[in-house]
Amino acid sequence: MDALQAIIDGVALGSIYALVAMGITLIFGVMRLINFAQGETITAGAYSFVVTTELPLVLRIVVMFATVIAFSLAIELGLRPLRNATPAALLVTTFAFSFLLQSVFLLVWSSQGDNPLVLSKLNEALSVGDLKIRWVTLASIGVGSLLLVATALFLNRTSLGLQMRAAAHDFRTARILGVRANRVIMLAFLIAGILSAAATLMLVVQRPLVTPTFGFSVAIPALVGVVVGGMDRIVTGTMGGFLIGFVTVILGNYLESGRVFLTSVVFALVIVVLVLRPNGVLSRQNATVERV
Amino acid sequence: MSGREPGLDGSTAEELLRIAGLEVRYGDVAAVRDLSFSVGRGEVVGVVGPNGAGKSTTLHAIMGVVPAAAGTVTFQGERITGLKPEAIARSGVALVPEGRHIFPHFTVQENLDLGLVGRRSKDGAARDMERVLDLFPILRDFRARQAGVLSGGQQQQLAIARALVAGPELLLLDEPSLGLAPTVVDLVFDTLDEVRAAGVSIVLVEQRAQLTIEFADRTHVLANGAHRMTLSPDDAGDEALMAAAYFGD
Structure with missing residues (x-):
């Protein structure tokens, strides 16, 4: 029963990481940019809950979504003047955004941590035989699956989705065909914002202590998952995010008292995986990779 | 035949595209220098020349993929120099890129x-x-x-x-015959004939000079980024002229 419990918890955390990972992959697809500041959009959303404790729940959730999306779009606007800069310059700029925002959060709220008090009842467990499943676990799996399927449908069934996929494969050709660069890039940040906001809600319920590195601690493993899965395709990047969340929970279950080493073990595994399959475990490009 | 002034190049068709004094630079190197020609409505204009002559660069400059260092591109009376590729595409210019993409x-x-x-x-x-x-x-x-x-x-x-x-007014083709078997090349040119018949203007960049000169209403020969001469379909059989076009006088 322990194993089943771990699998369910693993799927739940995997779903949250997959949401963040899909956003990272979408942005990477259209800009060839790893957005390191993605985690800070999550932190900003979490702090919005801290300041809206007096408001009705629905309004608080709306404010949180608006906050995460606004931060995501602000990062996009902030990067516009650098559109033609080298990838390294862009990457370092998102680092700068990330640490700047973390410092601002630290100045305003300190490192103590605040409890946003959102939907705490979802942490109560539902007993099925020996299994104890928290409602938030079910909600994470449900919300995660729903949004991932919705985004996949958008990408595969709509003209704008087709344009985004085209831009991700070959940006220059897409523009030659009339695909508006600014529009698809902004759309990628908008969708990443929506997905991150959903992840924020689930995270805040589960880990009700918001600190300046709240989102960072989620975005980094999600990003690692994207790289492990293969960041050249949306499916592999998203699945990679899921895997890292899933594996973390499963390993945590086995390590038990050795849990302090969990992060080290996960990242050691990542190194091994990347040495063996440098383009990602799920990527189809491994067969043709050039070795030096 | 060489040294024509910018303008309609003797054509009576209504002017659709005009390139005037175009210069494109890659760093210190001028890939295209002081290039001028125009395309009338329903016309096919060929652009030939050796590798590195600036043929593809010219198409990329029309499409806004590379910036023009000097000169202007005018399409349907509107200056399109400096516009984004997607804006130029949406104004009625379509590019078939080299390598198909x-x-x-x-x-x-x-x-x-x-x-x-x-x-x-x-x-x-x-x-x-x-x-x-x-x-x-x-x-x-x-x-x-x-x-x-x-x-x-x-x-x-x-x-x-x-x-x-x-539904473009102007179709830009960059080496459509590249890497194709001769029978397939014929098929592509047959198709272009139908496109021309439908009233779409064409700028055709090609390595196959003979075929292009015969097919186009007129063909500009580029060398080292500059315009060298303009040939008509009648010149296609003139080997001396063809040699001069490619290797200089």
Whole structure:
């Protein structure tokens, strides 16, 4: 029963990481940019809950979504003047955004941590035989699956989705065909914002202590998952995010008292995986990779 | 025949595209220097010359993919120099890039649907799609297939079809015969004949000079980024002139 419990918890955390990972992959697809500041959009959303404790729940959730999306779009606007800069310059700029925002959060709220008090009842467990499943676990799996399927449908069934996929494969050709660069890039940040906001809600319920590195601690493993899965395709990047969340929970279950080493073990595994399959475990490009 | 002034090059057709004093630089190197020519409505203008002559760069500058260091490009009376590629595409110019650049993981239909993005109006999109599929029946048969499994010739047809469903006034073709078997090259030129008959103007950049000079209303020879001479279809058989065009006087 322990194993089943771990699998369910693993799927739940995997779903949250997959949401963040899909956003990272979408942005990477259209800009060839790893957005390191993605985690800070999550932190900003979490702090919005801290300041809206007096408001009705629905309004608080709306404010949180608006906050995460606004931060995501602000990062996009902030990067516009650098559109033609080298990838390294862009990457370092998102680092700068990330640490700047973390410092601002630290100045305003300190490192103590605040409890946003959102939907705490979802942490109560539902007993099925020996299994104890928290409602938030079910909600994470449900919300995660729903949004991932919705985004996949958008990408595969709509003209704008087709344009985004085209831009991700070959940006220059897409523009030659009339695909508006600014529009698809902004759309990628908008969708990443929506997905991150959903992840924020689930995270805040589960880990009700918001600190300046709240989102960072989620975005980094999600990003690692994207790289492990293969960041050249949306499916592999998203699945990679899921895997890292899933594996973390499963390993945590086995390590038990050795849990302090969990992060080290996960990242050691990542190194091994990347040495063996440098383009990602799920990527189809491994067969043709050039070795030096 | 050389040294024509910018303008209609003796053509009586209404002017659609005018390039005047175009210069494109890659760092310190001028890839195109002081280039001027124009294209009338319904005309086919060829551009030939040795590798590195600036042929592809000229098309990229018209399309806004590379910036012009000097000079102007005017399309339908409007200056399009400095506009983004997507804006130029949406104004009625379509480029079939060298190497085709189809989306190999997408279906043939999805590739064609991407061509619709650049349409100025959604009206008539379904009709134009049908017309283009009539022009390339093989694409109709392979609509649901991944574009990457098509043969080189079929991929070239797809690239041209994708440009045509946008309903362009001006079609820019960059080496459409590259890497194709001779019979397939004939097929591509037959198709271009039909495109011309439909009233679409064409700028055709090609390595196959003979074929291009015969096909186009007039053909500009570029060398080292500069205009060297202009040839008419009658010049196609003149070997001395052809040699002079390519190797200098």
